[in-house]
Amino acid sequence: GENVEQHPSTLSVQEGDSAVIKCTYSDSASNYFPWYKQELGKRPQLIIDIRSNVGEKKDQRIAVTLNKTAKHFSLHITETQPEDSAVYFCAASLFGGGYNKLIFGAGTRLAVHP
Amino acid sequence: DSGVTQTPKHLITATGQRVTLRCSPRSGDLSVYWYQQSLDQGLQFLIQYYNGEERAKGNILERFSAQQFPDLHSELNLSSLELGDSALYFCASSGSLALGSHEQFFGPGTRLTVL
Numbered sequence: 205g206e207n208v209e210q211h212p213s214t215l216s217v218q219e220g221d222s223a224v225i226k227c228t229y230s231d232s233a234s235n236y237f238p239w240y241k242q243e244l245g246k247r248p249q250l251i252i253d254i255r256s257n258v259g260e261k262k263d264q265r266i267a268v269t270l271n272k273t274a275k276h277f278s279l280h281i282t283e284t285q286p287e288d289s290a291v292y293f294c295a296a297s298l299f300g301g302g303y304n305k306l307i308f309g310a311g312t313r314l315a316v317h318p
Numbered sequence: 319d320s321g322v323t324q325t326p327k328h329l330i331t332a333t334g335q336r337v338t339l340r341c342s343p344r345s346g347d348l349s350v351y352w353y354q355q356s357l358d359q360g361l362q363f364l365i366q367y368y369n370g371e372e373r374a375k376g377n378i379l380e381r382f383s384a385q386q387f388p389d390l391h392s393e394l395n396l397s398s399l400e401l402g403d404s405a406l407y408f409c410a411s412s413g414s415l416a417l418g419s420h421e422q423f424f425g426p427g428t429r430l431t432v433l
Contacts, residue, residue, distance in 0.1 A: 236420050238420070238421070238422075240424075246426075247320065247408065247424040247425060247426055247427060248361065248408070248424050249320075249424070250421050250422070250423075253420060253421065255420075293360065293361060295361075297420075299420055302349075302368045302373050303366070303373050303374050304349065304351075304366065304373075304374070304412065304420065304422070305363055305366060305374040305376065306351070306361075306363055306422065307363065308360055308361040308362075308363070309360070310360045311360050311361075
């Protein structure tokens with residue numbers, strides 16, 4: 205069945221350091237890979253996404269890389285700040301034909317210490 | 319504010335009861351998705367509707383059902399509630415899939431507590 209594995213489950217870094225979260229998906233047909241940030245008690249919010257025809261995407265301090273062969277994608281946050289502290293979820297989807305079912309990883313709790 | 323609204327914010331009920339959760343998508347969005355977030359299981363996809371029709375189904379229990387109405391709002395019905403159904407239920411919406419609108423915008427969620 206469809207499955208997304210996410211590692212690590214918790215990550216603690218010092219302010220200014222980089223943070224990397226890795227995900228592996230099982231369905232080779234997946235073509236859309238979003239990353240969501242969820243602060244305590246709030247809704248998940250999209251921070252960056254990548255489609256299967258792109259290998260890398262960057263938005264300021266955040267970047268995502270995709271390796272379709274290995275079925276692996278990663279989130280990179282540089283120059284971390286305390287406000288980056290949250291739970292981050294990766295997801296994979298087979299998008300198309302009116303279909304967009306997101307399968308989420310279990311989440312990574314990131315703590316950025318001043 | 320994502321533009322997706324959900325009611326009620328909190329719901330406390332007893333085992334065996336039935337509840338209805340309501341979601342209004344962003345203006346113009348045709349797709350509605352329901353997710354369940356339990357403490358130990360992350361975000362689990364339940365079901366997707368697109369312009370009134372069911373489009374995708376996850377591991378949704380038979381005790382759960384959903385529908386999307388002509389005005390595009392959606393309701394998730396949970397019946398014969400069990401303690402394990404206690405969770406945060408999120409609704410999300412996205413735009414016209416024909417236009418390639420991938421992003422799903424999440425509502426604030428409904429916290430269901432079954433006692």
